[in-house]
Amino acid sequence: MVPAPRTARLTGGRPLLVAGFGSLLLLMLVAGAYALRTLEQVRTSDLQERNNYLSRGRALDRVRTGIYQSAIVMRDYLLATDAQSSALQIQRFATTREQTDRALAECASLIDSSENAALHDFQSELQYYWKLLAFISEIPPEHRAVRGSEYLSTQVRQHRAELIKMVDQLDAISARQMAASDARMSETFARLRGRLALILAFAVGTGLLLAAFTIWRTLGLERELEQRYQEVLTAQHELKELSARLVSAQEEERRAISRELHDEVGQSLSALLMEAGNAVANVPPDAIHVRQHVDSIKKLAEASVNIIRNMTLLLRPSMLDDFGLVPALEWQAREVSKRTGIRVQVAAADSAGELPDALKTCIYRVVQEALHNCARHAQARTVRVVVRQEDSRIVLFVEDDGRGFDARRVRGLGLVGMEERVHHLGGVFQVSSSPGAGTRVEVELPVAS
Amino acid sequence: MTRILLADDHTVMRNGLRLLLERQPDLKVVGEAADGRQAVEMAAAEHPDVVIMDIAMPQLNGVEATRQIVNRNPDTAVAILSMHKDESYVIRSLKAGARAYLLKDSAEADLIAAIGAITEGKSFFSPGVRSLLKEDYMHQLDEVGAEDSYELLTTREREVLQLVAEGKSNKEIASLLNLSLYTVETHRTHILQKLNLHSAPELILYAVRKGIIS
Numbered sequence: 001m002v003p004a005p006r007t008a009r010l011t012g013g014r015p016l017l018v019a020g021f022g023s024l025l026l027l028m029l030v031a032g033a034y035a036l037r038t039l040e041q042v043r044t045s046d047l048q049e050r051n052n053y054l055s056r057g058r059a060l061d062r063v064r065t066g067i068y069q070s071a072i073v074m075r076d077y078l079l080a081t082d083a084q085s086s087a088l089q090i091q092r093f094a095t096t097r098e099q100t101d102r103a104l105a106e107c108a109s110l111i112d113s114s115e116n117a118a119l120h121d122f123q124s125e126l127q128y129y130w131k132l133l134a135f136i137s138e139i140p141p142e143h144r145a146v147r148g149s150e151y152l153s154t155q156v157r158q159h160r161a162e163l164i165k166m167v168d169q170l171d172a173i174s175a176r177q178m179a180a181s182d183a184r185m186s187e188t189f190a191r192l193r194g195r196l197a198l199i200l201a202f203a204v205g206t207g208l209l210l211a212a213f214t215i216w217r218t219l220g221l222e223r224e225l226e227q228r229y230q231e232v233l234t235a236q237h238e239l240k241e242l243s244a245r246l247v248s249a250q251e252e253e254r255r256a257i258s259r260e261l262h263d264e265v266g267q268s269l270s271a272l273l274m275e276a277g278n279a280v281a282n283v284p285p286d287a288i289h290v291r292q293h294v295d296s297i298k299k300l301a302e303a304s305v306n307i308i309r310n311m312t313l314l315l316r317p318s319m320l321d322d323f324g325l326v327p328a329l330e331w332q333a334r335e336v337s338k339r340t341g342i343r344v345q346v347a348a349a350d351s352a353g354e355l356p357d358a359l360k361t362c363i364y365r366v367v368q369e370a371l372h373n374c375a376r377h378a379q380a381r382t383v384r385v386v387v388r389q390e391d392s393r394i395v396l397f398v399e400d401d402g403r404g405f406d407a408r409r410v411r412g413l414g415l416v417g418m419e420e421r422v423h424h425l426g427g428v429f430q431v432s433s434s435p436g437a438g439t440r441v442e443v444e445l446p447v448a449s
Numbered sequence: 450m451t452r453i454l455l456a457d458d459h460t461v462m463r464n465g466l467r468l469l470l471e472r473q474p475d476l477k478v479v480g481e482a483a484d485g486r487q488a489v490e491m492a493a494a495e496h497p498d499v500v501i502m503d504i505a506m507p508q509l510n511g512v513e514a515t516r517q518i519v520n521r522n523p524d525t526a527v528a529i530l531s532m533h534k535d536e537s538y539v540i541r542s543l544k545a546g547a548r549a550y551l552l553k554d555s556a557e558a559d560l561i562a563a564i565g566a567i568t569e570g571k572s573f574f575s576p577g578v579r580s581l582l583k584e585d586y587m588h589q590l591d592e593v594g595a596e597d598s599y600e601l602l603t604t605r606e607r608e609v610l611q612l613v614a615e616g617k618s619n620k621e622i623a624s625l626l627n628l629s630l631y632t633v634e635t636h637r638t639h640i641l642q643k644l645n646l647h648s649a650p651e652l653i654l655y656a657v658r659k660g661i662i663s
Contacts, residue, residue, distance in 0.1 A: 259505075262505060262532060263458075263505055266532045266553075267457075267459045267461075267462055267532070267553070268459075268461065269554075270462060270532065270553035270554060270556065271459060271461040271462045271464075271465050273553070273554055273556070273557060274462070274465035274466065274468075274469060274556055274557050275461075275465050275468075276557075277469060277557030277558075278465060278468045278469055278472075278557075281469075281472055301554070302554045302555075305532070305553070305554040306554075308532075309532060309533075309534060313535075318505070318533060319535065319537045319538070322504070322505075322510065322512075322538075323537055323541060327537035327541075328537075330536075330537065331535055331536075331537060334536070334585060338584075
């Protein structure tokens with residue numbers, strides 16, 4: 001069995017291709033998911049960082065405001081004329097202080113732990129400032145106007161200016177932290193870009209390899225397909241050759257058997273008849289029994305001669321070889337007429353008698369088959385057989401007035417056989433028929449001139 | 450004494466024929482040929498009165514051999530003795546110049562009568578051949594549905610037809626019917642025209658078919 005390894009060869013690369021394309025797809029999916037996830041992370045952390053920066057800025061603003069505000073509150077305290085408004089200012093100072101501390105705590109929570117030292121310094125300075133301010137409330141009322149104002153404009157103002165400077169530093173730290181975050185982000189992007197480029201390069205490389213392999217495989221398959229197509233064509237051709245050889249071998253065999261039967265068996269029987277007659281001539285007239293036996297021998301021999309004659313004609317009519325196509329066709333027509341009552345007209349050109357043997361035989365067999373069909377299926381009353389020679393071709397048609405059939409659907413073995421014969425001689429075979437409209441078999445054969 | 454040449458490729462057949470013929474005191478077999486070519490050569494050498502000729506023979510078939518023999522010597526009467534029982538063989542044999550067509554299976558019964566007829570210039574056909582030709586003719590008439598063209602002939606023309614078919618020459622016919630040679634020739638032409646025939650063999654075939662001669 002040849003086909004088995006061939007099939008294996010055809011499908012051999014399939015698992016490799018499936019695996020290759022599968023992993024390529026998987027790789028691209030993973031790369032895509034990774035890129036998406038990283039981008040999402042970057043976006044989220046960027047947003048958060050920016051929010052933090054803004055919140056830090058706002059908190060530091062509040063701290064700055066609180067520092068000024070508390071100084072103003074304490075100045076108002078010094079200027080207060082009655083106890084009630086003094087108490088109110090003290091209370092406002094406490095509130096401001098508390099708010100400012102909260103704002104600083106908020107800022108501390110948002111600032112990177114590496115900057116804790118600066119923050120810590122500032123916190124201590126702020127606590128000291130609070131103490132400075134709180135000291136004002138302990139100044140006796142009679143000294144408030146003079147010493148208080150002086151204290152406020154020297155000690156407090158100086159310290160306040162330092163504190164504000166420190167807040168500005170904290171702002172700078174916050175901005176730096178923001179810049180550092182931006183730098184980290186850029187770095188993440190760069191890393192992502194690098195990895196994606198690597199994956200892409202790998203994917204493209206693998207893809208190219210796979211494509212090359214696929215092309216190689218496809219070309220191989222195409223070559224194989226072409227080769228097999230050629231094989232099929234060759235096989236078909238050989239089959240046709242074989243069937244043609246079979247047909248001609250069969251024809252040759254028939255001719256040989258027909259001749260043998262006619263020349264040997266038939267002649268021997270004829271001789272037997274004659275010898276029987278000669279034997280009787282030497283028998284005395286009163287030997288009636290002998291004469292009777294010889295008579296029945298002669299009758300049997302005559303019957304056998306007739307059988308042989310019919311057999312030889314059915315196998316291959318001798319006129320086809322002795323006189324050519326036209327007498328053979330006319331004989332065939334007469335036989336069909338006698339046997340079936342169908343009227344068969346033969347119109348054949350005399351030149352059709354000098355055709356090569358293969359052509360002669362082909363036409364004769366086609367007509368024989370067509371007439372056979374007319375008699376068996378068509379219920380025809382009249383059949384016309386026409387053989388014409390036109391330039392370098394022979395045109396033959398057999399048409400009947402029978403019931404016809406659907407030529408597009410029915411294709412009996414007889415028609416196929418006729419077609420085979422005609423095609424082998426390079427001719428054209430055509431059957432036209434439709435129910436109720438008779439049948440016409442038409443053949444065109446090239447004649448080598 | 451009638452001198453006879455046998456042409457058949459089967460020795461048994463020739464032996465049987467020789468036995469059959471030589472029982473007759475006035476017949477003598479002067480030669481045996483095993484194929485057509487030999488038959489032509491021997492006919493030229495021996496000048497037999499009658500040739501008994503098979504059709505299916507090697508080298509040269511009987512029909513062609515007949516044509517050559519009759520061409521060379523029109524006085525030689527050829528009787529075809531064949532297995533073939535078909536019109537195409539009969540008409541081709543007649544066209545080649547044969548005067549009798551006999552079937553091998555009835556040779557023993559007909560051969561002597563046939564030799565007698567053809568040496569007198571008449572035609573002869575085995576009963577099997579006659580009935581075959583008649584049958585085919587009737588069948589063809591049935592098919593075509595045509596009127597029998599024999600009805601078109603005048604009485605005198607029918608007489609001439611019969612004599613022609615029996616193998617009489619124009620001169621013989623003229624003296625038999627007490628007519629001029631020219632009149633006989635005219636009748637002959639008319640007959641051929643009316644019956645749509647073209648040659649003497651066809652006319653003989655027609656006569657057989659019609660049962661005018663046997």
